[in-house]
Amino acid sequence: MPRRLTVLAATLGLSALALTACSGGSTSTNSDAGAEYGLVTGGTLTVATEGTYRPFSYHEGAGELTGFDVEIAKAVADKLGLQVTFQETQWDAIFAGLDAGRFDVIANQVSINPERQEKYTFSSPYTVSRGVVVTTEDDDSISSFADLSGKTTAQSLTSNWYELATSSGAQVEAVEGWAQAVALLKQGRVDATVNDQLTYLDYEKTNSPTGLKIAAETEDTSESAFAFKKGKDQLAEAVDGALEELRADGTLAEISQKYFGADVTQ
Numbered sequence: 274m275p276r277r278l279t280v281l282a283a284t285l286g287l288s289a290l291a292l293t294a295c296s297g298g299s300t301s302t303n304s305d306a307g308a309e310y311g312l313v314t315g316g317t318l319t320v321a322t323e324g325t326y327r328p329f330s331y332h333e334g335a336g337e338l339t340g341f342d343v344e345i346a347k348a349v350a351d352k353l354g355l356q357v358t359f360q361e362t363q364w365d366a367i368f369a370g371l372d373a374g375r376f377d378v379i380a381n382q383v384s385i386n387p388e389r390q391e392k393y394t395f396s397s398p399y400t401v402s403r404g405v406v407v408t409t410e411d412d413d414s415i416s417s418f419a420d421l422s423g424k425t426t427a428q429s430l431t432s433n434w435y436e437l438a439t440s441s442g443a444q445v446e447a448v449e450g451w452a453q454a455v456a457l458l459k460q461g462r463v464d465a466t467v468n469d470q471l472t473y474l475d476y477e478k479t480n481s482p483t484g485l486k487i488a489a490e491t492e493d494t495s496e497s498a499f500a501f502k503k504g505k506d507q508l509a510e511a512v513d514g515a516l517e518e519l520r521a522d523g524t525l526a527e528i529s530q531k532y533f534g535a536d537v538t539q
Contacts, residue, residue, distance in 0.1 A: 306354050310508040312377055317356040319376040320346045324361035328475050328532045329382050341532045345399055346380040346499075348524050352515035368393075371502055378512070379500040394503055396512045398496035399525060399538055402470045404437055406489040409458060415465055415488045424464040427454035434467040437491075443467075451476070459484065469495070474533040481534075 306316040313319045322330040322342060330340040338359055350357035360376050367379055371393070385395050408415050415421065422442030428435040430447050438445055446463050448454045454466040455476065470490065477483055501509050519525045525538040 307508075307511075310377070310511065311505065312355075312508075313374065314358070317358055318346070318350040318353065318378065320350075320357060320359050321362045321367050321370055321376040321379045322346070322359055322381045323364055323367070324359070326364075326381065330361075330380070341400075341528060342380040342382060344528045344531075345519075345525065346378075348519050348528070349499075349512055349515040352518055353511055368500075371500065374502070377501070377505070377508065382497045383500045385496050385498055389500070392503065394501040394505055394509045396499040396501075396509055397516055398498045399516055400471070400497040401539060402495050402497075402537060403493070404434065404467060404491040404495075405470045405473055405487045406465050406467055407455075407458070407473055407485055408465045408488040409461075410484050410486045412464070412488070417489045418491070420489070421465065421467075425462075427457045427463040427466045429454075434469075438467045441467075455483075455485070471533065471537060474535055474537065478532065478534045 307318070308315065322338075322340075324330055324332060324338055326340070328340055329342040330338065332338055338361070343359065346359075347357055360370070362370050362376075364381070367381065370376060371379055382400060383389070383395075385398065389395075406415060406418060406421065415424065418437070418441040421438060424443050425446055426438045426443040427446045427448045428438050429450055430445070435445060443465075446457060448457065451466075451468060451472050454463075454468070457463045458466055465488065470487070473485070473487060477485070499509075499512055516525070520538065526536045529536045529538050
């Protein structure tokens, strides 16, 4: 072989080796990402979510998984330099799956309460909501929970909102859920319904104009966050850092506006 061809072949061979080494290094780095967090799968944040809980985690027809919690989980994983995969799990089994180590975190509007805090580690909240009294827009007779005394509200008898309505002095018309409560309210058969602010905002965003308004809201808030197994402090702290960055750069507010028409992240 002529010397020039020999040199060219050697040069090409070295280039190929260099490309192979770069490719292998990239794959290794990706799988090693987040090694300090003890992830179920190296380089990947494995997230449990229901997939049937609109607007937080759901499928639009036969489309891909989407929703408020899903988008926030994706944004957090991106900040941490991790891939993300979702395991759709029924609510009744979701904490058992976390306990068994099937996934790293739950993103499914998990509300923070003392009982859960004893068993699990939580991130900082990414959803903050209140209880609200919803009336028709032309009703000015209710502007506080005290004004529910002697009024009729539509409530599910198994919800916390039923207890709040009755403790405020309301007479309760039993319904199966939000849709039926709204129907009775619009028909003028009840004066109000008490529910979660997020439920109202989602309905307003999807169906506006609805002819409804928030007449009063609770001072106490309900906060939802990512849930981790106890001992996953390093991962929880990293997620907190990512959430702080996403809040500062406006990403959380942008996702919230997309789904609720308001910022419910703080």
